[in-house]
Amino acid sequence: MRSFLYIFSALAVVALGFWAYRENYTTQEAMREVRDLHREIGTAHERLQVLRAEWAYLNRPDRLRDLAELNFERLRLLPLMPDAFGKVAQIAYPAAPLFPITNPIEVSSDNDPAEEDQP
Template identity: 70%
Template structure:
């Protein structure tokens, strides 16, 4: 009986060692993948900052004004002035159409007076 317990304990130790070995490599793989993801996120942030800087460079007001002047014949773009804007009370909203009555209800003068007690 005692030898059975020793064999069982030895097998349990071997099994636990194998399990710990597998978990160690699984954890290392997860850590490696997380590092790769952090690297990709950092690269994406760098690309985003570069694109924002390019967008700001391309949308400079003096550059856009020069492009509008250069392409005036084709586009007809004019600079914005305060006179170009209207006021809210100048907007004409469409009047909603009056819908036709499709199912009229006929009323007769023979209706019972609801104020009287019917009993």
């Protein structure tokens, strides 16, 4: 019986060692993937910053004004001027629709509680 326990204990130690070995390599692989993902995220952030800088450069007002002037015959774009904008008071909002009263309710003041309270 004692030899069976020794053999079982030795097999359990070997099995646990094998499990720990596999978990160690699985963890290292996961850590490698996380590092690669962080690197990709950093690269994507750098690309995004470059694209934002290019967008800001291409949307400069003076550049857009020059492009509008160069392509006026084709696009018929006019430059933006302060007087091109209207005021809120100039906007004609539609009137709210008035619905007809179909089921009128008569209100009577015969049982007015305010009258009962008076002496």
